[in-house]
Amino acid sequence: MDLKSDFNKKLFKSYFWSIIGAIIPRALTLVTTYILAHILGKEIFGELSIVRSTINMFTVFAIMGLSLTATKYVAQYIVEDKSIVSRIIAFSRFSSISFGLLFSLIIIFSSDAISHYLEADNLSTCIKLGAIILFFNSLNASQNGILVGLQKYKTIAVNNTVASLMAFPLEILGAYFWGINGAIIGFGVYYLVLYVINLLSLYTSLREHNINFFSYSFGKDEISLFWKFSLPTAISGFIVAPVMWFCSSMLIKTSSGFSELAIFEAANNWKTAVIFIPTAISQVIIPLLVNTNKKSDLLYVFRRNLFYNTTIAAIIALLLSIFSPVLLKLYGEQFAGHYWPLIILLISTVFMSFNNVIGQLLASKDRQWEGLSLNIVWACMLILFSYLFLNYYKIGALGLSLAYLCSYILHTLFQFIYLQILKTKL
Numbered sequence: 001m002d003l004k005s006d007f008n009k010k011l012f013k014s015y016f017w018s019i020i021g022a023i024i025p026r027a028l029t030l031v032t033t034y035i036l037a038h039i040l041g042k043e044i045f046g047e048l049s050i051v052r053s054t055i056n057m058f059t060v061f062a063i064m065g066l067s068l069t070a071t072k073y074v075a076q077y078i079v080e081d082k083s084i085v086s087r088i089i090a091f092s093r094f095s096s097i098s099f100g101l102l103f104s105l106i107i108i109f110s111s112d113a114i115s116h117y118l119e120a121d122n123l124s125t126c127i128k129l130g131a132i133i134l135f136f137n138s139l140n141a142s143q144n145g146i147l148v149g150l151q152k153y154k155t156i157a158v159n160n161t162v163a164s165l166m167a168f169p170l171e172i173l174g175a176y177f178w179g180i181n182g183a184i185i186g187f188g189v190y191y192l193v194l195y196v197i198n199l200l201s202l203y204t205s206l207r208e209h210n211i212n213f214f215s216y217s218f219g220k221d222e223i224s225l226f227w228k229f230s231l232p233t234a235i236s237g238f239i240v241a242p243v244m245w246f247c248s249s250m251l252i253k254t255s256s257g258f259s260e261l262a263i264f265e266a267a268n269n270w271k272t273a274v275i276f277i278p279t280a281i282s283q284v285i286i287p288l289l290v291n292t293n294k295k296s297d298l299l300y301v302f303r304r305n306l307f308y309n310t311t312i313a314a315i316i317a318l319l320l321s322i323f324s325p326v327l328l329k330l331y332g333e334q335f336a337g338h339y340w341p342l343i344i345l346l347i348s349t350v351f352m353s354f355n356n357v358i359g360q361l362l363a364s365k366d367r368q369w370e371g372l373s374l375n376i377v378w379a380c381m382l383i384l385f386s387y388l389f390l391n392y393y394k395i396g397a398l399g400l401s402l403a404y405l406c407s408y409i410l411h412t413l414f415q416f417i418y419l420q421i422l423k424t425k426l
Contacts, residue, residue, distance in 0.1 A: 018153055018157055019277060021159075021161050028164045039175045040179065046262035046265070048180050050249070050261060051184060052130075053245050056241055056245075057241040059134050059241075061234075063141045063234070065229070065230040066142050067142060068286075069145070070088060071146075072286055073149070075149040075151070085209070086212060087219065088218070088222055091218035091226075092142045092145065093142060095142070100137075104134050107130060111125075119252070129185060132188055133187065136194075140198060143202055147201065147202060148286070149287065152201070163193040163197065171186030173186065228368075229363075229366065229368055233363070236375045239372075243382055247390075250400075251390055251397065251400050254390055260396035262334075263338045264341055267401065270342055271346060274313060274316045274317055274349040278312055302357065306357045310357075324346075328342060338398075340398055342401075344401040345404060351411070351412045352408055355412055358419055378414075381411070382403055390403075
């Protein structure tokens with residue numbers, strides 16, 4: 001079977017299972033946000049949003065780029081040298097436990113300082129609860145990276161669906177009876193359940209490949225991958241998540257800050273929903289790219305991925321933009337009429353999809369340091385535009401949405417220029 005046929009077959013399989021597995025979790029996430037917005041109210045819903053953002057920021061630190069590292073090198077060596085795969089998995093598991101525990105403790109001991117910075121001292125306990133979520137999220141990232149490298153897309157889809165179905169009612173009930181703390185506990189159940197079933201799936205999958213699941217043996221070669229690949233990936237994450245969090249904190253400190261953040265997060269939930277299909281397609285690309293050495297085949301895989309990602313994102317963004325007033329009204333009357341932030345963020349997903357494809361190409365060819373440089377430029381642009389729109393023009397959620405759109409447009413421009421240079425070196 002030639003690469004084009006193999007690519008299309010694998011893409012369809014990944015596309016099918018990833019969509020099946022993502023539809024229920026994403027739908028439940030959107031339904032949950034609607035219900036939570038009604039239960040908690042606009043102000044507390046905004047507080048919940050910044051707590052989740054804080055957890056996500058520290059999670060990126062804890063993951064340390066290990067998920068993508070596991071995906072790339074498991075896919076690259078699973079056929080030719082399973083002993084390397086065993087050591088990479090051992091290194092990934094050990095690192096995720098170590099970093100997850102470290103940053104969970106950092107959150108616990110700094111929760112008072114974080115809540116004080118956010119000018120919301122009442123969120124300290126909620127942030128401490130988030131530390132538990134961070135730990136299991138870190139472990140799940142490593143497990144998911146390994147499963148993607150093994151191309152277990154059906155397994156990933158089923159596991160995500162089961163965890164979402166179990167956590168959904170608990171998050172709603174938690175918010176109803178115990179407010180924001182209950183919502184966070186319910187949110188954490190998802191990661192706990194996902195960790196357990198991913199662990200069982202990983203054990204079964206590794207047995208199929210005659211790889212020792214319980215091995216914790218790794219050496220200097222695996223540690224060198226951290227400096228070569230994981231570190232620039234991690235730094236990119238360190239830049240992206242804290243910058244997003246910082247820009248959200250800038251919004252909080254404006255007039256009606258938490259209310260404006262609630263509007264932005266309602267819109268941002270739909271932005272996340274839009275890119276789930278391109279993300280699903282992306283899962284199959286890394287394993288194909290790392291095993292493609294012929295330039296013509298590499299460009300074929302890249303261009304097809306680029307086409308599918310951007311086209312699907314554009315179509316869904318257009319449809320949701322048309323119905324944006326209705327979508328926001330479902331959150332409650334307080335959200336009605338604030339549809340422009342949603343439309344702007346939906347437009348930004350097209351540029352995000354384009355940028356993600358280039359990021360995959362760079363990762364597959366060990367060019368993470370170049371990708372890091374491009375992410376630094378994006379981060380600087382987002383901060384600059386956020387400051388301009390929030391503090392100079394003072395346009396709240398609309399301003400933060402515009403900042404994202406402008407920064408992604410410039411990121412796309414810079415990546416396109418770099419891509420033209422890179423094509424001559426492949």
